[in-house]
Amino acid sequence: MNSALPGRARLIALDWGTSSLRAYRLGDNGAILDTRHLPWGIMRLPQSVSVGAAPAVTSSGFELAFEQACGDWLRAEPGTPVIASGMVGSAQGWKEAAYLDVPVQLDQIGSALTVIDRPGGQPVHLVPGLIQRQGLPNVMRGEETQVFGALGRDDAGDVLVGLPGTHSKWVTVRQGGVTHFDTFMTGEVYAALRGHTILGRTMSETPAPDMTAFEHGMKVAGSEAGRAGVLSTIFSTRTLGLTGALPGHAQAEYLSGLLIGHEIAALADLVRTRGEPSRIVFCGEASLCRRYGLAAQHYGLGSPEVAEHATERGLWRVALAAGLVSTQS
Amino acid sequence: MNSALPGRARLIALDWGTSSLRAYRLGDNGAILDTRHLPWGIMRLPQSVSVGAAPAVTSSGFELAFEQACGDWLRAEPGTPVIASGMVGSAQGWKEAAYLDVPVQLDQIGSALTVIDRPGGQPVHLVPGLIQRQGLPNVMRGEETQVFGALGRDDAGDVLVGLPGTHSKWVTVRQGGVTHFDTFMTGEVYAALRGHTILGRTMSETPAPDMTAFEHGMKVAGSEAGRAGVLSTIFSTRTLGLTGALPGHAQAEYLSGLLIGHEIAALADLVRTRGEPSRIVFCGEASLCRRYGLAAQHYGLGSPEVAEHATERGLWRVALAAGLVSTQS
Numbered sequence: 001m002n003s004a005l006p007g008r009a010r011l012i013a014l015d016w017g018t019s020s021l022r023a024y025r026l027g028d029n030g031a032i033l034d035t036r037h038l039p040w041g042i043m044r045l046p047q048s049v050s051v052g053a054a055p056a057v058t059s060s061g062f063e064l065a066f067e068q069a070c071g072d073w074l075r076a077e078p079g080t081p082v083i084a085s086g087m088v089g090s091a092q093g094w095k096e097a098a099y100l101d102v103p104v105q106l107d108q109i110g111s112a113l114t115v116i117d118r119p120g121g122q123p124v125h126l127v128p129g130l131i132q133r134q135g136l137p138n139v140m141r142g143e144e145t146q147v148f149g150a151l152g153r154d155d156a157g158d159v160l161v162g163l164p165g166t167h168s169k170w171v172t173v174r175q176g177g178v179t180h181f182d183t184f185m186t187g188e189v190y191a192a193l194r195g196h197t198i199l200g201r202t203m204s205e206t207p208a209p210d211m212t213a214f215e216h217g218m219k220v221a222g223s224e225a226g227r228a229g230v231l232s233t234i235f236s237t238r239t240l241g242l243t244g245a246l247p248g249h250a251q252a253e254y255l256s257g258l259l260i261g262h263e264i265a266a267l268a269d270l271v272r273t274r275g276e277p278s279r280i281v282f283c284g285e286a287s288l289c290r291r292y293g294l295a296a297q298h299y300g301l302g303s304p305e306v307a308e309h310a311t312e313r314g315l316w317r318v319a320l321a322a323g324l325v326s327t328q329s
Numbered sequence: 330m331n332s333a334l335p336g337r338a339r340l341i342a343l344d345w346g347t348s349s350l351r352a353y354r355l356g357d358n359g360a361i362l363d364t365r366h367l368p369w370g371i372m373r374l375p376q377s378v379s380v381g382a383a384p385a386v387t388s389s390g391f392e393l394a395f396e397q398a399c400g401d402w403l404r405a406e407p408g409t410p411v412i413a414s415g416m417v418g419s420a421q422g423w424k425e426a427a428y429l430d431v432p433v434q435l436d437q438i439g440s441a442l443t444v445i446d447r448p449g450g451q452p453v454h455l456v457p458g459l460i461q462r463q464g465l466p467n468v469m470r471g472e473e474t475q476v477f478g479a480l481g482r483d484d485a486g487d488v489l490v491g492l493p494g495t496h497s498k499w500v501t502v503r504q505g506g507v508t509h510f511d512t513f514m515t516g517e518v519y520a521a522l523r524g525h526t527i528l529g530r531t532m533s534e535t536p537a538p539d540m541t542a543f544e545h546g547m548k549v550a551g552s553e554a555g556r557a558g559v560l561s562t563i564f565s566t567r568t569l570g571l572t573g574a575l576p577g578h579a580q581a582e583y584l585s586g587l588l589i590g591h592e593i594a595a596l597a598d599l600v601r602t603r604g605e606p607s608r609i610v611f612c613g614e615a616s617l618c619r620r621y622g623l624a625a626q627h628y629g630l631g632s633p634e635v636a637e638h639a640t641e642r643g644l645w646r647v648a649l650a651a652g653l654v655s656t657q658s
Contacts, residue, residue, distance in 0.1 A: 131571075131572075133572065135553070135554045136549065136554045136562065136564075136565040136568065136569070137565065137568040137569060137571065137572045137574075138564070138565075138568055139568055139571060167564065182557055182561055183561060183564045184557070184558075184560045184561045184564075185526070185528075185560055185561070185563055185564050186560050188526050188527065189522070189526070189560060189563075191525075192521040192522060192525045192526050193518070193521060195525065196520075196521045196524065196525045197514065197517050197518070197521050198517065199514075220465065224464070225464045225465045227595065227598065227599060228511055228513070228595050228596075228599060229513075229558070229559065229591055229592070229595035230558065230559055230560060231513045231514055231515050231518060231559060231588065231591060231592055231595070232511055232512060232513045232514075232592075232595065233465065234514055234518075235465075235467070235496065235512045235513075235514050236465040236466065236467075239465065239466040239467055239468055240465070240466060242460075242466065242468060243460075243462065243466045245466075259560065262558055262560060263558070263560055263561075266556065266557050266558035266560070266561065267557075269556065270556060270557060
């Protein structure tokens with residue numbers, strides 16, 4: 001573990017969210033040399049584990065998780081800079097990082113890193129989140145880094161970046177700056193409805209993805225019946241079951257379709273008012289991006305591209321903007 | 330308990346839902362002689378209790394709850410007819426009662442009672458639910474009885490009856506017949522969001538009703554920001570807390586206002602398309618009706634009346650239509 005590692009590391013980049021931690025060992029120009037995926041989200045950290053060859057000391061859960069993520073990498077190549085983004089910089093995280101106000105240039109993110117000093121160890125640089133104070137306030141932590149990674153440097157016109165997930169974010173970028181963003185709690189609402197309302201009671205396991213049921217629900221949102229809004233249409237998950245039109249194993253996908261449909265129908269309406277983006281880019285898990293893509297197409301938003309490796313690219317770009325790494329390295 | 334009871338009973342009427350059971354002893358013309366409230370909803374029935382003076386026998390939870398609700402009333406006045414409405418007639422209830430298809434005359438409900446034969450005991454007559462098969466299907470059990478009880482016999486024009494609760498129902502009645510209804514899962518969604526999403530984490534106990542916070546949320550739904558829809562606006566419960574604009578103790582009322590606001594804003598939009606009712610009547614718990622009344626006023630639906638004793642009146646009217654009681658009695 002502490003012997004020769006492949007390539008030469010320029011940056012250790014951490015994507016540290018609520019439920020998991022991804023660590024990247026990045027080489028010249030951000031090339032990915034190694035990746036690790038650990039279950040140590042900020043809401044479930046390791047409590048007391050052996051920290052390898054290091055002497056047993058009382059360490060915080062963050063230190064313990066950090067050691068597992070990249071302790072050996074740092075011992076092999078001491079002095080490699082470390083950057084981290086996501087909820088690790090929230091009030092419930094390792095240390096609270098700033099919020100930058102929108103509108104903001106993506107490059108600027110690198111000039112506002114918060115440093116965690118680790119006596120005897122490598123400091124960790126936390127990426128700030130973004131806050132939007134106009135209208136209903138909105139915040140993000142981690143997605144700003146993915147947006148930076150998803151975008152080319154020379155996009156002309158507005159780009160709309162969609163980041164589906166527990167809390168979906170829709171981020172408008174103009175000439176390298178975030179000008180606006182929206183949040184939809186679609187993923188978390190889905191889990192709460194499925195796990196903690198009557199809708200979950202008639203659902204059975206879905207043996208395989210059921211895109212027919214998904215599309216059924218997704219299209220209802222924009223139908224005449226959808227005008228009653230999501231608080232009303234979700235009840236049809238149950239009633240279509242009562243009338244025999246929707247078997248138990250199709251109800252979860254139908255509900256997912258309904259919620260994503262309502263999200264995208266509302267978004268398409270907002271986009272028409274604000275002005276169409278020149279393109280739409282998705283960052284996220286492949287099967288979720290596929291579902292959002294179907295909804296985008298149905299509601300007139302075209303066929304968005306899916307950005308790959310946006311997180312690690314974004315972390316590299318923030319580090320570059322911060323001077324932690326250089327293009328020559 | 331089994332000695333002389335006040336007045337002479339003509340009907341024993343049960344309002345038996347998911348979480349509680351109300352029993353009414355009704356006299357001439359439906360006058361309320363006695364009322365009992367028991368915690369025995371169909372989802373939590375008594376398991377093994379002493380059934381008063383009756384010999385200990387193995388009885389179902391429904392029988393045990395029934396005995397506690399009105400066993401002594403029936404022993405004092407054997408032969409008094411018994412009627413019950415609500416989820417007791419669902420697939421998870423004592424016996425499954427029919428659904429009548431909408432549109433349906435309220436009088437007709439009395440001609441479709443389902444009878445539970447109780448060997449050696451008084452039979453129980455179950456009120457059917459209503460089902461609407463056009464568009465997304467919709468069902469109700471219990472509310473049809475409240476609607477019957479809420480309405481005068483000679484309403485001209487459409488009356489819209491609002492029944493706020495776990496699942497709000499909005500029922501259009503024309504010339505004594507239910508022509509259409511909608512369901513909003515507002516109450517249950519509120520509980521799921523509060524108990525099982527990140528929104529609940531920053532909420533603290535509300536020492537007293539906070540109508541300012543409620544109205545704040547209620548009005549957001551119909552504002553420019555509300556156009557993003559409820560999946561988006563609910564996140565502001567958290568972000569307004571982060572920016573210091575909404576203290577923890579105000580967040581639950583704000584969220585309640587948001588959800589009820591989205592329900593009423595959608596309803597007002599539907600009502601404008603379908604044609605304005607001549608009046609709106611609420612049936613439900615007083616503090617909830619007050620909140621819905623504020624929303625109704627804000628979204629242009631005027632100041633609805635609140636119907637009193639709709640449930641017991643409705644049960645009497647169904648029994649009358651069924652011939653279980655008569656106006657002469």
